[in-house]
Amino acid sequence: MFPWQISNWQNLTKSYQDNRLAHGLLFYGTAGIGKKSFAIEFAHWLMCEQPLVDRSCGNCKSCQLIKAESNPDFIKIYPEEDGKAIKVDQIRDLIGKISLTSHGDGSRVILISPADSLNINASNSLLKTLEEPPANTILILITDKPSKLMATIRSRTQLVRFELPTEEHGLKWLSEQNIDKSDLVLKLCAGAPLAAVAMTEDDGLLLRDKLFNNWQELAHGTADPLESAAMWVKDGFKIKANLPLNWVSSWILDMIRCLQGGHIDSIANVDYAQSLQKLAGQLDLKSVYNLLDRLNDTIRLTDTPANQLMLVEGLLLHWAGLKRN
Numbered sequence: 001m002f003p004w005q006i007s008n009w010q011n012l013t014k015s016y017q018d019n020r021l022a023h024g025l026l027f028y029g030t031a032g033i034g035k036k037s038f039a040i041e042f043a044h045w046l047m048c049e050q051p052l053v054d055r056s057c058g059n060c061k062s063c064q065l066i067k068a069e070s071n072p073d074f075i076k077i078y079p080e081e082d083g084k085a086i087k088v089d090q091i092r093d094l095i096g097k098i099s100l101t102s103h104g105d106g107s108r109v110i111l112i113s114p115a116d117s118l119n120i121n122a123s124n125s126l127l128k129t130l131e132e133p134p135a136n137t138i139l140i141l142i143t144d145k146p147s148k149l150m151a152t153i154r155s156r157t158q159l160v161r162f163e164l165p166t167e168e169h170g171l172k173w174l175s176e177q178n179i180d181k182s183d184l185v186l187k188l189c190a191g192a193p194l195a196a197v198a199m200t201e202d203d204g205l206l207l208r209d210k211l212f213n214n215w216q217e218l219a220h221g222t223a224d225p226l227e228s229a230a231m232w233v234k235d236g237f238k239i240k241a242n243l244p245l246n247w248v249s250s251w252i253l254d255m256i257r258c259l260q261g262g263h264i265d266s267i268a269n270v271d272y273a274q275s276l277q278k279l280a281g282q283l284d285l286k287s288v289y290n291l292l293d294r295l296n297d298t299i300r301l302t303d304t305p306a307n308q309l310m311l312v313e314g315l316l317l318h319w320a321g322l323k324r325n
């Protein structure tokens with residue numbers, strides 16, 4: 001487990017030993033802090049025949065099967081395609097499997113991630129299993145967006161909150177992973193260390209620079225919004241569809257902070273602080289708020305099959321066309 005998850009580990013393992021652990025658990029907290037890898041480690045521990053205080057033994061039959069990725073008592077339910085829904089057929093399939101007795105003597109664990117991608121039918125079909133799971137069966141649901149889950153699912157689980165590490169712990173861990181500019185990336189990823197690592201691995205910082213330069217050129221009228229949009233979708237969306245738009249969101253929020261007279265320390269994009277101040281200085285607060293609304297609509301719609309290019313074109317045209325003084 002990660003160093004910032006020790007208390008989660010202690011609480012959960014103690015609940016289990018005291019026979020107080022619920023059969024349905026909902027792990028929730030910010031994206032990029034290691035909830036899923038924690039859940040996998042905890043699942044291994046639950047299934048282990050000779051668990052140690054802080055980990056599974058690694059040697060017993062269950063642990064060996066897990067290493068070979070063939071432990072039938074560990075069932076993972078993910079969307080069949082990234083970003084798509086978990087379908088009712090997957091849950092029906094699961095229910096069929098767990099109606100049979102478990103293979104080992106230990107627990108059987110079902111991991112569902114991300115739980116917010118359960119569609120309505122899948123959620124409904126999971127309810128009864130959450131209410132009355134077969135003996136020794138523990139369901140772990142994982143989400144960054146607990147409010148997107150059906151209330152009936154939430155109410156049948158024990159909520160387990162995962163906290164962000166403190167800035168000090170996050171930076172210490174990142175320096176152990178030899179991450180460059182750890183200070184900056186941790187800030188950009190709102191304190192989530194695994195998100196910070198992912199960003200540096202994919203050359204995210206270079207891409208962010210490229211898009212920010214283009215963002216400034218659009219404001220100065222030296223780049224064409226339509227050509228720019230094509231570049232954003234081609235280069236920008238290849239890491240993760242909405243990531244560049246989340247960056248834009250942080251630039252806009254920083255501009256709002258500048259216009260509200262915030263101190264320079266309150267700016268998240270520390271490396272762009274001067275440029276953002278300059279961009280903000282040409283605009284009035286109301287038009288920046290409108291821009292933020294426009295962006296949030298764009299982010300919401302790019303989650304759907306809508307035409308991404310057209311949406312980004314609309315956003316960049318709006319940004320380029322703002323009245324500047």
Ligand SMILES: [Zn+2]
Pocket residue numbers: 047048049050051056057058059060061062063
């Ligand atoms: Zn073991």
